[in-house]
Amino acid sequence: MTDLLAGTAASVHPRSAPARIWNVVRLHLIDRRTYIGIPWLIVEMAFVITVFIAQIIGFTTGGLGTPDAIEGQRYSWAVLSPQWYLVIVGVQAISFGFPLALGFGVTRRDFYLGTALLFVLISAVNALAFAVLTQLEQVTEGWFIDTYMFNALWLGLDGFWWTCSRSS
Amino acid sequence: MTDSIVRVAGLTKKFGAFTAIDDVSFTVERNKIYGLLGRNGAGKTTLMQLLTGQQFATSGTLEVFGASPVENARVLQSLCFIKESQKYPDSFRPDHVLASAPWFFAHWDAAFAARLVDDFRLPLNRPIKKLSRGQLSAVGVIVELASRAPLTFFDEPYLGLDAVARQIFYDRLLEDYAEHPRTIILSTHLIDEVSNLLEHVLVIDEGRILIDQDAEQLRGSASTVVGKKTDVDAFVAGRDIISRTGIGGLASVTVAGLSAAERAAARATGLELSPVSLQQLIVQRTTSDTAESETVTTTDAWSARS
Known part of the structure; x- marks a missing residue:
């Protein structure tokens, strides 16, 4: 009897734990808008707004290229804007994604690990993307219009390429 | 199996x-x-x-x-x-x-x-x-x-x-x-x-x-006996009655478990036998006293639709 029972369940090709956890990540990412599309749309909108505000400040104070202006723009933190959206989405991943995962026969453990992995990956990819954008911003001297968004206080760095080129 | x-x-x-x-x-x-x-x-x-x-x-x-x-x-x-x-x-x-x-x-x-x-x-x-x-x-x-x-x-x-x-x-x-x-x-x-x-x-x-x-056994586990009230009463006396309805001199009684011989006997006395649908059977079994009249109405609505 027990053999029979074990035999049937095995016929369903048990998936390995990494495959199951990766499936949870894929389930979250199947709608790309939620974790990738909308956060980057927010970044784009924040950038547009930053450009507008910087230009207004530029007109009124007569120049954005000064060290003071560059330093001042580091306080805008517009670059943090997608984070708050991702916090809310993180809550929704539990309240809406979890019931669906349960229906799909995912264990709570696999769902937790998969969701945690998803956010670690998003954080890593976003960190890398922001680092690259920060460098670009430095190299192009504020996107050629002296507008700095990514080089924010805390998040931003002066950029080692930038530093190297200046100090040499 | x-x-x-x-x-x-x-x-x-x-x-x-x-x-x-x-x-x-x-x-x-x-x-x-x-x-x-x-x-x-x-x-x-x-x-x-x-x-x-x-x-x-x-x-x-x-x-x-x-x-x-x-x-x-x-x-x-x-x-x-x-x-x-x-x-x-x-x-x-x-x-x-x-x-x-x-x-x-x-x-x-x-x-x-x-x-x-x-x-x-x-x-x-x-x-x-x-x-x-x-x-x-x-x-x-x-x-x-x-x-x-x-x-x-x-x-x-x-x-x-x-x-x-x-x-x-x-x-x-x-x-x-x-x-x-x-x-x-x-x-x-x-x-x-x-x-x-x-x-x-x-x-x-x-x-x-x-x-x-x-399911098959359950369907066969009850039958409805329809006929003149006096005949029906005589036939179902002493049996496990699941439900009973009647209009004037006619009665319709659902009873549990009839053997083939009993069915033949019932037909011989001029009674009509009809199978009970699963739904009626279950409604009758799960109806608590307080909800009886309500459930009967619901049954009718369901039957009418199907």
Whole structure:
């Protein structure tokens, strides 16, 4: 009897734990808008707004290229804007994604690990993307219009390429 | 052939002071279609959530494919249970659900899913939160049918589905079941519509299993005797009477278990015998005293529709 029972369940090709956890990540990412599309749309909108505000400040104070202006723009933190959206989405991943995962026969453990992995990956990819954008911003001297968004206080760095080129 | 894939013994689930499932024991055999029937709030969904590891039992033992389903990936991979009130991520559209389902169900048949989408006329690109109740049910039904999970649960699958869609559901279920046998547990209160599908009936009422019987046997377990009141009364005297109605000098009495000889005797005295539908039988068995008149009206409405 027990053999029979074990035999049937095995016929369903048990998936390995990494495959199951990766499936949870894929389930979250199947709608790309939620974790990738909308956060980057927010970044784009924040950038547009930053450009507008910087230009207004530029007109009124007569120049954005000064060290003071560059330093001042580091306080805008517009670059943090997608984070708050991702916090809310993180809550929704539990309240809406979890019931669906349960229906799909995912264990709570696999769902937790998969969701945690998803956010670690998003954080890593976003960190890398922001680092690259920060460098670009430095190299192009504020996107050629002296507008700095990514080089924010805390998040931003002066950029080692930038530093190297200046100090040499 | 009588290997059981689900074994439940003394299962109890309490939510605080409320006992949703009360000392339930039954087994489910492989490749049969089970009907899990009962009134609203009888404990059907809770029982299915326990069987799929979505709820934790308060006491008792529960084995699915030889092990407890709770946090057991091997067991859960063989199950499919889309709740009647299934929630989906906010931005999800039906195509997202159908694209991700194959990652979780080893036997998923994409062609079958596509055919069902056409059958149910499900708009794939509309956000799920904008779907009608019937279309929402269709999403669940399509996933459950196309998953071909060895143990599939249907929780009120026809909620909001129109008559055509319900017929399509029965047809596709039977067709696909014949080609790919699997164990199906169908929870519903539209008993008459599914009674021909069911091979085994589990009736649950107030958390207890009331009937656990082969569907064929259950149908044969009662008959309605119709005729002149005096004749009927004489015939049913001393028998297990399930229900009784009458107009003027005519009476209609449902009695339990008649043998072939007794049937012949009844016909000889000019009485008419008719089979009792599963629904009538279950309604009669699960009607508590207070709700009697109400339930009778409901039965009529149901009969009229089918």
